[in-house]
Amino acid sequence: MIRVRFAPSPTGYLHIGAARTALFNWLYARKTGGRMLLRIEDTDLQRSTEESTRSILEGLEWLGLDYDEEIVFQSDNAPKHRAAALRLIEEGKAYRDFTPKEERSDANVKQGIAERAREHAAEGRDQRSNPYRDLSPEESERRAAAGELFAVRLKVGREGRTNFVDAVYGEQARDYAEIEDLVLLRSDGHPLYNLSVVLDDIEMGITDVIRGQDHLTNTHKQILIYEALGAEPPRFAHLPLILAPNKGKLSKRKHGAVVSLTTYRDRGFVPAAFRNFLALLGWSPDTEQELMTKEELVEKFSLAGIGRANAVFNFSEADPRQWTDAKALWMNAEYIRTMPLAELVPFVKAELRAAKLWREEYEDDDRAWFERAVELIRQRFHTLKDFSEQGRAYFSDDFDFDPAAVKKNLHKEPRLRELLPAMAARMEAVEPFTAETSEAALRAFAEEAGVKAGLLINASRTMLTGQAVGPSMFDVFAVIGRERAVRRLQSGEPWFGFEAETV
RNA sequence: GGCGCUAUGGUGUAGUUGGUUAACACGCCGCCCUCUCAAGGCGGAGACCACGAGUUCGAGCCUCGUUAGCGCUACCA
Numbered sequence: 001m002i003r004v005r006f007a008p009s010p011t012g013y014l015h016i017g018a019a020r021t022a023l024f025n026w027l028y029a030r031k032t033g034g035r036m037l038l039r040i041e042d043t044d045l046q047r048s049t050e051e052s053t054r055s056i057l058e059g060l061e062w063l064g065l066d067y068d069e070e071i072v073f074q075s076d077n078a079p080k081h082r083a084a085a086l087r088l089i090e091e092g093k094a095y096r097d098f099t100p101k102e103e104r105s106d107a108n109v110k111q112g113i114a115e116r117a118r119e120h121a122a123e124g125r126d127q128r129s130n131p132y133r134d135l136s137p138e139e140s141e142r143r144a145a146a147g148e149l150f151a152v153r154l155k156v157g158r159e160g161r162t163n164f165v166d167a168v169y170g171e172q173a174r175d176y177a178e179i180e181d182l183v184l185l186r187s188d189g190h191p192l193y194n195l196s197v198v199l200d201d202i203e204m205g206i207t208d209v210i211r212g213q214d215h216l217t218n219t220h221k222q223i224l225i226y227e228a229l230g231a232e233p234p235r236f237a238h239l240p241l242i243l244a245p246n247k248g249k250l251s252k253r254k255h256g257a258v259v260s261l262t263t264y265r266d267r268g269f270v271p272a273a274f275r276n277f278l279a280l281l282g283w284s285p286d287t288e289q290e291l292m293t294k295e296e297l298v299e300k301f302s303l304a305g306i307g308r309a310n311a312v313f314n315f316s317e318a319d320p321r322q323w324t325d326a327k328a329l330w331m332n333a334e335y336i337r338t339m340p341l342a343e344l345v346p347f348v349k350a351e352l353r354a355a356k357l358w359r360e361e362y363e364d365d366d367r368a369w370f371e372r373a374v375e376l377i378r379q380r381f382h383t384l385k386d387f388s389e390q391g392r393a394y395f396s397d398d399f400d401f402d403p404a405a406v407k408k409n410l411h412k413e414p415r416l417r418e419l420l421p422a423m424a425a426r427m428e429a430v431e432p433f434t435a436e437t438s439e440a441a442l443r444a445f446a447e448e449a450g451v452k453a454g455l456l457i458n459a460s461r462t463m464l465t466g467q468a469v470g471p472s473m474f475d476v477f478a479v480i481g482r483e484r485a486v487r488r489l490q491s492g493e494p495w496f497g498f499e500a501e502t503v
Numbered sequence: 504g505g506c507g508c509u510a511u512g513g514u515g516u517a518g519u520u521g522g523u524u525a526a527c528a529c530g531c532c533g534c535c536c537u538c539u540c541a542a543g544g545c546g547g548a549g550a551c552c553a554c555g556a557g558u559u560c561g562a563g564c565c566u567c568g569u570u571a572g573c574g575c576u577a578c579c580a
Contacts, residue, residue, distance in 0.1 A: 117504045151578050186578040217575040314514045327529040380541040457538035469540035
């Protein structure tokens with residue numbers, strides 16, 4: 001049976017790239033009838049936080065990605081990892097390196113690597129010319145027993161190469177000469193990433209490792225560890241990376257909230273929409289269909305559909321309307337206006353509740369009205385936030401007037417100040433009050449008053465909703481209802497300060 | 504520095520064993536619809552398929568080279 005895992009390190013919120021890795025693992029597990037496991041790689045005690053773990057879990061839940069077994073916390077396995085490294089020394093597959101630890105600050109890691117590489121090349125030294133590599137076991141034991149500090153390094157063979165077939169990138173090979181004797185255990189006894197991953201994957205019975213392409217070359221090292229351990233390596237599938245608009249790394253530090261999955265939840269994305277968008281970043285189905293439900297994604301998913309080139313996540317920090325990828329925004333709007341109303345309502349409810357606009361009657365006596373209102377306004381909304389912002393006037397009398405709308409639809413024609421209350425008086429007598437009857441009343445009134453219907457329609461829109469744009473006005477009348485419509489048409493609020501302005 | 508990966512319109516992608524006017528979606532522009540804005544319908548601009556050679560009757564697809572971007576190269580993960 002196929003067993004995959006998502007193994008994030010809890011050093012911040014869930015990055016959208018990581019979320020996409022989780023999604024692909026999950027899709028693969030569900031597609032193949034396998035199991036999806038979760039492992040929190042919290043071995044970096046300095047940077048790992050519980051809050052981060054919680055946020056990752058929340059993010060996965062929001063995306064609808066579940067897992068099948070208990071969560072594994074990598075730090076719990078550290079003693080086992082240490083023991084395994086020590087065992088490799090006994091078996092002669094690893095050795096103690098007594099070289100004093102070099103302190104290297106985060107900032108100059110790259111530089112240090114380049115410098116060291118240059119020195120080595122100049123001296124004609126090989127990656128594995130460690131003086132302790134061939135120290136006799138007795139001597140090594142003696143120095144360790146004497147309390148000397150040592151790191152444990154894997155003894156990489158002199159001749160040979162590692163090979164594996166990546167499900168995405170194809171055949172991969174690497175000469176041993178290009179792989180250094182990597183450190184398995186730090187001199188303070190702390191197991192390192194490559195060792196921990198391999199050991200945990202073995203223990204969890206992982207059959208397929210699906211992860212970011214940044215691990216592609218590290219895979220060779222890990223294969224060496226599998227071999228030293230006498231274990232069969234799993235299959236590997238590396239995913240292309242997600243890049244920032246400048247084709248650089250999409251980082252939490254540089255790009256902020258756009259890379260955090262929780263941002264999408266907080267800014268009104270429907271999870272199904274974001275999941276759908278994420279699935280299309282680096283993967284494509286063999287049909288041209290792009291809108292896919294969770295079930296359809298599972299059905300169509302295959303490793304063969306994963307591309308090899310990194311994908312650019314397009315957004316603009318300067319333009320608020322493009323705070324995230326335009327296609328993601330479009331997809332969210334598409335979901336909001338086309339998903340089954342019953343699935344949308346809980347999200348709208350949560351949004352209205354958060355904005356203190358929710359009323360229990362919406363699920364009870366006013367349920368039919370509520371659904372009708374949501375159906376009407378969702379047609380032109382892009383995020384769930386719109387229900388409490390642009391849509392506020394449908395749920396509350398306390399809404400703001402857009403100054404531009406007031407100016408364009410009301411102040412431009414001063415006569416409206418008298419016409420609208422007069423029209424309201426007419427509306428009061430309309431029975432029943434529907435889109436059709438309100439339209440008939442408005443048009444009749446316009447004709448008598450000798451003005452264009454459009455003038456009254458646009459003015460009504462602003463009086464009733466505070467805005468210049470919105471659904472067909474007669475539908476708005478019907479949804480807002482006679483009582484509220486009349487009251488709003490008579491309101492003096494948009495006219496406050498009007499004289500001062502025009503004189 | 505070394506090694507590796509990648510390269511199709513602004514973005515995401517499709518291009519099956521080499522033979523097409525290089526396809527789809529988002530975005531952009533225009534028209535229609537119309538009470539506004541969307542949606543929808545119709546149409547359009549935008550790609551010498553990174554560049555240069557080669558193989559071939561024929562190359563986006565194969566080969567080599569170049570360039571660029573990215574990744575790895577840590578007693579980080």
